[in-house]
Amino acid sequence: MKRLFPSLPQDATLGGVIRRFADKLTPWCEYESLVMRGKSDLSFSERELIAAYVSGLNACSYCHDAHTAFARAYGIDPKLIEALMEDIDSAPVDQRFKPILAYVSKLTLSPALMVEEDAKAVFDAGWSEDALFDAIQVCGVFNLVNRLVEGTGISRIGSDPNEIDEQTLAEFRSKTFYTDFGRANGLDV
Secondary structure, rough: OOOOOOOOOOOOOOHHHHHHHHHHHHHHHHHHHHHHHHHOOOHHHHHHHHHHHHHOOOOHHHHHHHHHHHHHHHHOOHHHHHHHOOOOOOOOOOOHHHHHHHHHHHHHHOHHHHHHHHHHHHHHHOOOOOHHHHHHHHHHHHHHHHHHHHHOOOOOOOOOHHOOHHHHHHHHHOOOOOHHHHHOOOOHH
């Protein structure tokens, strides 16, 4: 960890940041839980894949590794996410999902350049406006979270996503994981 906040311990985790700033992070936790586990045309695995991908684009190793592990909990091979980070066009992702990934990539890296054709590619692949809006929400949440994590100096989750045990992966699959994590760290959610 980079020591950016003297009030946080040297090895601070996201939980430590949440505990320190609980009064400010409760609404974020509620929204993140809604976006990641609420009703959506996108599956939990697709949303976690977007979270890992956006975090990788932002070079936020903490969130990239954490959400690669979450995606793994939902059956996505971490090697697929590695392939996406290297080249979206050749990555072995469902062709129908690639326009969504291209959309969130552009929204992350050059948001002012979004055009109608970007949305049309998603719709032409068979996705609804609700699905696109949900992808945009995941993208937005993780652009925010990546900056919270990097801005407070958290740098690693401490575990290789490939080496997380089955019990932990089962916890990641909980529909209430995000609010449970918030509550465990002092949030009133």
